[in-house]
Amino acid sequence: MKKIITFSIILLLIVCSYLYPQTKPGFAVSIGTTFGSYAGADFGKTWAVSFPRSSFNDDYYYKNYYYHPSYDRYNFYSPVILDLGMDFYLNNYAAINVESSFIWHFNGYPDRQYETGVTHGMDYIDKWDNANLFALPLFLNLKLYPLGRQRSSFFITAGYGQQYTSESVDRVREEYDYNYGYSNYRYVIGSAESKKWLSGIKVGLGFVYPISPFMSGEAELKVTNFFPHRNTASPLAMNSSTNITFIGITTKLYFGF
16 A cells, blocks of 8 residues: 555656646745644544643542542643655646654643552552653655646645654552542552554645745645554554544745755
């Protein structure tokens, strides 16, 4: 399947390079950022966008006692994304785009999977917490300007890519005294981590706007999707999901040559 997709992209690039009269070739490098969120399935639930000072309640009922601890875990906006790219203009209607992103998410909300028991004469509750994610997608895209770059700034784009994905989560134990509605002790008793490359696709549309003779801006609405192998026994969202979907709006500065 990967070979078929790669061959199709290469063939499409060749066809586009000869389909229309050539204009002056060139290339541009870009830097920017993306505002967006993972969506859908376990991955979207765990790694949705989070904002500073937002909190969540971790409610549960155990041994005739109701616990209502509130965590101010989201003290930093996530995901933080840095986008880098390069466009090679084939002609007035098509360009090859190579891009990568650095994605950090510090505030994951994993599936808790509670377990209870007694230790040191105190009741305890175990759960998954402290989830972190780093992702590095790499895409080879084809950008098409239906009306020509010299007439219209509108473009559509699609491509194939690979993403390095690193996800980790801790197994945390909280020991409780019934005189309080929060834990007396909280410590890590285990962890889970996985690092792997995943295959995926991207589609998007956007427009370009001039800033100076050598610099332009770009805004793009994009959707990417990667396809992990599902393992329901894993506490990691990248293993328990069948799709890793991201929806975002990217803004970039392009420097032309």
